[in-house]
Amino acid sequence: MTKNNRFTMGWISPLPLEKEAARLVLDEEYPQEDVRYQGAFYLGGRIGKHEVVVGVQRKTGLSGAAILAEKMHAGFPNIKYFLVVGIAGGVPCYGPAGAASEIVLGDVVVSSPRGNHGGVVQYDRGAWEGQGRLNFRGHTNGVPGDLMAAVNNFRAEGWSHTNIPEVLKQMRLKLDEKRRHQYDDPGPSRDRLFEDSYKHRGTEFDDCKECCDADHTISHSDRGEGASRLLDEPFVHFSNIASSNQLQISAVKRNRIQKEHEAICFEMEAAGVLEEYPCVVVRGI
Numbered sequence: 001m002t003k004n005n006r007f008t009m010g011w012i013s014p015l016p017l018e019k020e021a022a023r024l025v026l027d028e029e030y031p032q033e034d035v036r037y038q039g040a041f042y043l044g045g046r047i048g049k050h051e052v053v054v055g056v057q058r059k060t061g062l063s064g065a066a067i068l069a070e071k072m073h074a075g076f077p078n079i080k081y082f083l084v085v086g087i088a089g090g091v092p093c094y095g096p097a098g099a100a101s102e103i104v105l106g107d108v109v110v111s112s113p114r115g116n117h118g119g120v121v122q123y124d125r126g127a128w129e130g131q132g133r134l135n136f137r138g139h140t141n142g143v144p145g146d147l148m149a150a151v152n153n154f155r156a157e158g159w160s161h162t163n164i165p166e167v168l169k170q171m172r173l174k175l176d177e178k179r180r181h182q183y184d185d186p187g188p189s190r191d192r193l194f195e196d197s198y199k200h201r202g203t204e205f206d207d208c209k210e211c212c213d214a215d216h217t218i219s220h221s222d223r224g225e226g227a228s229r230l231l232d233e234p235f236v237h238f239s240n241i242a243s244s245n246q247l248q249i250s251a252v253k254r255n256r257i258q259k260e261h262e263a264i265c266f267e268m269e270a271a272g273v274l275e276e277y278p279c280v281v282v283r284g285i
Helices: 016-024 062-075 145-157 164-173 177-183 251-261 270-274
Strands: 009-013 043-047 050-056 081-087 108-111 120-122 126-129 133-136 236-243 263-267 279-284
Touching (some): 016 164, 062 081, 108 145, 251 263, 263 279
Parallel strands (some): 009 050, 009 081, 108 236, 120 236
Antiparallel strands (some): 108 279, 126 133
16 A cells, blocks of 8 residues: 555556556556555556656446545545546537638547536436437546646647657567557548438447448548548647446437537547546547
């Protein structure tokens, strides 16, 4: 427990794959036997001057994230902030007409207050009314002031000045050649959008390229200059992140929630953590 007191940042990885990515960005990794609580092992290490402990959820969803945050806070009592880091489904286009922003495969979204929400919105909270419509009620805690200041400093300095390309390079060098491709830039050839009105075939577990009609897709190049990216230089977007226990794969509902809550990506963990602990959410699309 004495060694556990060193950690001031808690990093929540919803999936094992995301924990592996966290491991690859550590500047120094600590022995596993030095980072444990109640028989469970965690990933501990240093990023710059920050002492970071990483946990992976046992089950998906808001409650799984909340349980993990509670256990980590109990086992590593000096955690001041949490980061929820992983993948998410993005909204392809958002913002005012004529000045809309494009989100493409590989971009990053950081939780940041927008409209009536503080950076994360649990959009399945409310009451069902009338013709089966959910009337949103309730409030999700916002990103705390000092964390918000850090996010705003990042935005002011310019996200394009980040060291993302170098970090990705160093991550790949830690892997053997067979596994490095897992962290390749997806590039425009893999980024094909289906039309919003297209009714997908199969289930959410099926690969669209195997069962859906590619004639109803929009290529990356057809999305205009706003969708162009340099290799390993994703855009970083800042707005509300939609969080719930529901897997969001409906384009119609996605677009409605984006308009109502100014949310630009969807995931299933953040609201569970932010309910009790200060955190920032970072999601790769």
